[in-house]
Amino acid sequence: MSGSLQGNVLTSAGWVNGSIDFAERVTAIHGEKNDPVDNSQLYILPGFVDLHVHGAGGKDTMEAGDAAEVIARMHAQHGTTSLLATTMTAPMADLEAALSALKSICETRTKGAARVLGVHLEGPYINPGKLGAQPDFARIASLEQVKHLHAIAPIRLITVAPEMEGHLQLVRDLTEMGMVVQLGHTLGTYEEGVAALDNGAKGFTHLYNAMSRLDHRAPGMVGAALAHAQFSEIIPDLLHVHPGAIKAAMRAIPHLYCVTDSTAASGMPDGQYMLGRQVVHKCLGGVRLADGTLAGSTLTMDQALRNLVSIGLTIADASKRVSTYAADYLGLPDRGRLHVDSYADIVVLDRKLNLVAVYVEGEKIDLANA
Structure with a gap:
């Protein structure tokens, strides 16, 4: 299995007008540095890295059976x-x-699907007063x-x-285990957020959403993130966060990266779906509980890239926020970027940023049903 693509290749060192050769990993990149505005060729970018995926294609990660395969294929x-x-907050x-x-x-990666790097355990160790769309099964954490x-x-x-009893120690213990800990679904104060960062927490879950807000006399968890974080995820569907708030976060947090927080409703028609034990409704481009609370999204990462460019980011900057920074966050130097010996995780887009081709570890993905 090997291949070669020609166009504007976004490498770790910048744009190259030329070609990229690959098998499972990138074997060579040829060409000269060149601004892609100087030509009409395709864009060749690193594959997208999404660290917050609940579902897609009518399937939810809390299901058994083939749910994970359906989700990984659709994305x-x-x-x-x-x-x-x-995962969702749920009984043990x-x-x-x-x-x-x-x-x-x-x-083992499923053929035709994205690589599932592991699990993001979103709860149950969250504040029951800030559930958002999480079911009411929050609890105090146990390291065991x-x-x-x-x-x-x-x-x-x-x-x-982090404000829950014993959770500051948990942050420290899990960090020492090598797990990445982030703060979310929290009513914690600014001071509690800073203390958690000092004890090893690395980022924030869907910045602004389901956390104590920024006020000039009570900066809250949002203030802790904006003042101190190097990394944070954000949902750029333009429903969860206003474009102006996204831009403010980008100025404050050097490695702000994008997630979809996608649900079973992603890639599906309007209707009723499950999010863990919650019934959610897709309509008007969003996913909500019966009371109107936003409950994840229908966002896909190609649309996230287009949304970022639509609010003024360059393609290169947007690419880092849907690929590189998330890989950096997990400590993965061979994903989320294109250089010799990186995984051949590649997306090819036309000049309107529509997908033309996708490769996962060198395997070409069938886009016929996308």
């Missing part, structure tokens, strides 16, 4: 080449079942419980509310 058809399968038995179902796809779940399937990222 690959929209340019996501690697992702974290994200549900979490055990979900992780058991995810174990095999975390170990997290270790038990991690033994079932690899937890690469975990969301916690």
Whole structure:
């Protein structure tokens, strides 16, 4: 399995007008540095990296069976080449079942699908007063419980509310284990956010959403993120966060990266779907609970890229925020960028930023049903 593509290649060192050769990994990049505005050729970018994926194609990560495969295939058809399968706050038995179902796809990539890098455990160790669209199964964390779940399937990222009893110590312990800890679904103060960062927390879950807000006398968790974070995820569907707030976060947080927070409704017609144990409704481009609360999204990463460019980012900057920074966050130097020996995770786009082709570790993805 080998291939070669010609066009404007966005490499780690900048744009090259030429070609990229690859098998499972990139073997060579040829050409000269050149601004792509000087020609009409295709854009060749690193594959997208999405660290917050609940579902797609009518399937939810909390389901068993073939759910994870359906989700990974659908997102690959929209340019996501690697992702974290994200759980919902749920009873322990549900979490055990979900992780058991995810174990095999975390170990072996399914043909035609994105690489599932592991699990993002979004709860249950969150504040019951800031559930957002999470079911009401929040609880105080137990290190032994997290270790038990991690033994079932690899937890690469975990969301916690740092203000809950014992959670500051948990942040420290999980960080020492090598797990990436981020803060979310929290009513924590600015000071509690800063303390969690000082104890090893690395980022924030869907910045602005489901966290204590910024006020000039009570900066809250948003203030802690804007003042101190190097990394944070954000949902750029332009429903969860106003473009102006996205731009403010980009000025404050050097490695702000994008996630979809996608649900089973992604890639599906309007209607009723499941998000963990929650019933959600897709209509008017969004996903909501019956009371109108936003409940994840229908966003795909190719649309996230287009949204970023539509609010004024360059393609190169937008690419970093849908690919490179997320890979950096997980410590993956061979994903989310194109250079010799990086994985051949590649998206090819036309001049309107529509997908033309996707490659996952050198395998060309069938876009016929996208």
